[in-house]
Amino acid sequence: MKQDSETANEPVPEESAQRAFTSYAAPLVDQAIRLAKDIHDDPSPEALHKLRVSLRRLRSLWWAFAPLLDKGENSRQRAVYKFLATAAGKTRDWDILIELLKQKDGDARALMPKLEQARRDTLATSRETLLNADVKHLLRDALATTSGELHATHDADIALRKFAARRIGASERSLKKRIKRARHAKRSNYAAFHDVRKAGKKLRYLFEFFGPVLKISHKRTLKRLKKLQKRFGLLNDTVASEALLRDNAASLADADHIEAALDWLDRKRKRRLRAASELLG
Incomplete structure (x- = not known):
């Protein structure tokens, strides 16, 4: 009993950055996978915007942990997020242009039919790109690879x-x-x-x-x-x-x-x- 009491009074070690990474990354990866799947059923501007933001947050998280990771592998993973975000973002760019020009009276109205068609064409390409990229596999692999690398450096843990x-x-x-x-x-x-x-x-x-x-x-x-x-x-x-x-x-x-x-x-x-x-x- 005495030993248990002494153990209970010992300070709890602060969590290391290496061990904390997965708790930050896993929910973001799950969210990005879900959003990438959702745009096949929901082509709205908001759905695409959410996916692009989710991928940008992932890229920022990998940047944050860059000092603890292999430089080449980290750059490769961040390039993947940028590629996927760009695929989602191309359609979003048309959405922004359309919304802006809707504020303008007159001549801009004549542009709308072709702008909407360009948006539909770009959405089809974005969907195909994201489907062919196998977002789920890419992100799960990135998470597993980076988590494994960080866990392997437990002898150099930093608070x-x-x-x-x-x-x-x-x-x-x-x-x-x-x-x-x-x-x-x-x-x-x-x-x-x-x-x-x-x-x-x-x-x-x-x-x-x-x-x-x-x-x-x-x-x-x-x-x-x-x-x-x-x-x-x-x-x-x-x-x-x-x-x-x-x-x-x-x-x-x-x-x-x-x-x-x-x-x-x-x-x-x-x-x-x-x-x-x-x-x-």
Whole structure:
């Protein structure tokens, strides 16, 4: 009995990052598999958006654990998530363009039938790509491979809280660096603003993953990140829609309708760029 009492009073070892990985990754993998299956029955914009977000979160999680993984294998797995997210995202890009142009009166209405057809054609290709990719097998294999690699390094375990703080710190520094670059960039240098959006999104995902194990609350930072992500997301929607319309102009409608839509998108992009710039300080 004495031995049991002494054992009960011993401090419980903190969970290691290596051991915690599967508890983070498995639910995300299950969710992505379910969403990939669902789009065969539900081709709605929301279903595709959920799948793309799920795959992006997986990619961010593998980035978070990159220091503990073989560099080549980690890059390969993240490339898989990017490929799948792009397949889902191509249809989503048409959805965004259509929703934007529905806000415009006049000429944009004439584009709708061909835009809707392009969306249907792209959806068929996205579905075929995801089906042929065997999403379930790809993601299950990635989870098993990475979990096995991490469990094999138990002799070099690092406490989860310490690891989480390091990775969030690295992500915060990356975001600050990109914000500084964007502050001094010309308005025409959209890549600098896009980098801020990507870095902010990655940091937000890390807070969502690791927030419960951190000692300090990051509610204020998360609130700012959500605001940043919303404004920069709206800017990205406009930039991507302009590019999509230009790239497909020849197959969509006559030049006058296309040019009027592009002029309208150009004005909207400039307004959204100003709004995004205000958040950079």
